[in-house]
Amino acid sequence: MALSRVCWARAALWGAAVTPGPYVTRKLQLARPRAGLAWGAPRSSNLHLSPKADVKSLISYVVTKTKVINGKYHRFLGRHFPRFYVLYTIFMKGLQMFWADAKKARRIKTYMWKHNVKFHQLSYREMEHLRQIQHGTHPAIHDILALRECFSNHPLGMNQLHALQMKALSRAMLLTPYLPSFLLRHRLKTHTTVIHQLDRALAKLGIGHLTPQEVKSACYLRGLNSTHIAEERCRTWLGEWLQISCSLKEAELSLLLHNVVLLSINYTGSRR
Numbered sequence: 193m194a195l196s197r198v199c200w201a202r203a204a205l206w207g208a209a210v211t212p213g214p215y216v217t218r219k220l221q222l223a224r225p226r227a228g229l230a231w232g233a234p235r236s237s238n239l240h241l242s243p244k245a246d247v248k249s250l251i252s253y254v255v256t257k258t259k260v261i262n263g264k265y266h267r268f269l270g271r272h273f274p275r276f277y278v279l280y281t282i283f284m285k286g287l288q289m290f291w292a293d294a295k296k297a298r299r300i301k302t303y304m305w306k307h308n309v310k311f312h313q314l315s316y317r318e319m320e321h322l323r324q325i326q327h328g329t330h331p332a333i334h335d336i337l338a339l340r341e342c343f344s345n346h347p348l349g350m351n352q353l354h355a356l357q358m359k360a361l362s363r364a365m366l367l368t369p370y371l372p373s374f375l376l377r378h379r380l381k382t383h384t385t386v387i388h389q390l391d392r393a394l395a396k397l398g399i400g401h402l403t404p405q406e407v408k409s410a411c412y413l414r415g416l417n418s419t420h421i422a423e424e425r426c427r428t429w430l431g432e433w434l435q436i437s438c439s440l441k442e443a444e445l446s447l448l449l450h451n452v453v454l455l456s457i458n459y460t461g462s463r464r
Contacts, residue, residue: 254372258355265354284357291360291453297322298417305420331454333435336447340440343447350381350446364415364452384449387414391437399427399434415452429455 300318303309311319346352353361358376359369365383369376394402394410402410407426411418414433418426433455437448 251370258373262354262356288356288360291364293321294453294456295363301417301420333432336436336451336454337439340444340447343450344441344444348446348450349443350377350384350449353377353380353446361449361452364456365449380449381445384445385442388437388440388442388445388448391434395434395438399430402427415456417456 300314300322304311304314311322314322342348355373355376358373358380361380362369362371362376365380367379367383371379390413399407404423407423407430408418410430411421411426414430416426416429421429433451436451436455440448
């Protein structure tokens with residue numbers, strides 16, 4: 193009798209283990225999705241962007257903010273300094289057109305050099321563009337130095353340059369323009385200061401002590417494409433640059449920065 197009761201109890205326990213009751217079954221079904229496979233494919237999340245998307249978003253944000261600030265700045269000048277604003281606008285548009293023409297001319301000359309194309313083999317528009325650029329006036333040293341005060345304060349001082357100016361000058365100095373404004377300004381300051389220090393050291397050494405390759409490299413660093421310019425003409429141009437650079441104070445280095453454009457464009461030696 194006692195043995196049968198023990199057997200019955202064991203059978204009941206085994207049956208309960210093999211066939212769980214309704215409550216246990218429901219609990220297991222609820223817990224089953226946590227096993228892993230029952231979750232299915234992971235859902236995509238839009239909360240985190242890829243690094244490239246983050247960079248693009250940051251650049252877009254900076255560009256938008258810069259345009260807003262630039263617009264407010266222009267409205268401020270137009271409202272409080274109308275006469276100055278007219279001159280400022282004309283100068284900036286002229287500088288942008290000047291840089292665009294020079295960039296196009298450099299692109300045409302590079303194409304001619306790479307493909308061994310002569311002037312008469314170019315299209316009409318390309319020949320006309322080069323003719324207009326080459327017949328421009330190369331500024332004299334005293335003409336550039338006469339403007340030094342304009343580049344020490346507003347609006348052309350180093351600390352007053354706005355984003356569009358700094359981007360154009362960065363391209364002229366073969367530096368990437370795709371940076372926030374405060375980084376562009378810091379890098380242009382540093383780069384121009386280094387060139388100014390090199391100019392003073394070179395003036396002490398003398399251009400005559402440079403090798404032909406060093407002369408070419410020095411001109412290229414200062415914005416002159418010396419690929420097709422004779423060595424003698426490069427030395428002459430470098431001497432003009434040093435005369436201007438060594439005459440400038442630290443507060444006037446914005447003129448040296450703009451000198452990359454002013455002294456390099458329409459240089460007579462670049463017609464060769």
